[in-house]
Amino acid sequence: MFTNYILDVSEGLITLVIYDITEDDVRLRVARFLRAKGLTRIQKSAFIGSLTVSARKDVENGVSKLIYGKKANVQIYPLTPASYSQRVVLGVELRYDDQDRLIA
């Protein structure tokens, strides 16, 4: 078990974004957008972060536009601090560069 990020759960809405996007360029654009919104990558296709209500709405709207008409599925979950702290992380930390390539 490991923690590769520190999340301030004292304010804002803890938000988990998971995605399944078939086209590489669309997936890359969504990853960059989520990072730009202040979310932290926790897996190749998952980001998490603490967002204000309006930032969360921005994320929803921005992602909607980026995946419009594409073979893509994005799911956004609000988490309670308890849900977040009770998560279980198994395996190793996998990190990616800005081209979504695994850093070995």
Place this chain on the structure above:
Amino acid sequence: MFTNYILDVSEGLITLVIYDITEDDVRLRVARFLRAKGLTRIQKSAFIGSLTVSARKDVENGVSKLIYGKKANVQIYPLTPASYSQRVVLGVELRYDDQDRLIA
């Protein structure tokens, strides 16, 4: 927005499992294991379901064994019914066959 599954949130622990697994055969084995445990696939690398405390422990232990020593990261989040019902699902439903191939 769509719902491709019905989740009984009245009992058990709502459990979201997301994974990032580099080897195809390991990923396939984890997907089959999660399905066998009664979870429902919601994305290529995400399953959800309502589990008893002991079933949740079984999932953690089983996944740990399947990914031992592999380049893999699996995260298991307990969700409250409110978190689950407030999730936002964007895009289209993507479905996979038992070989993890996208069903067009």
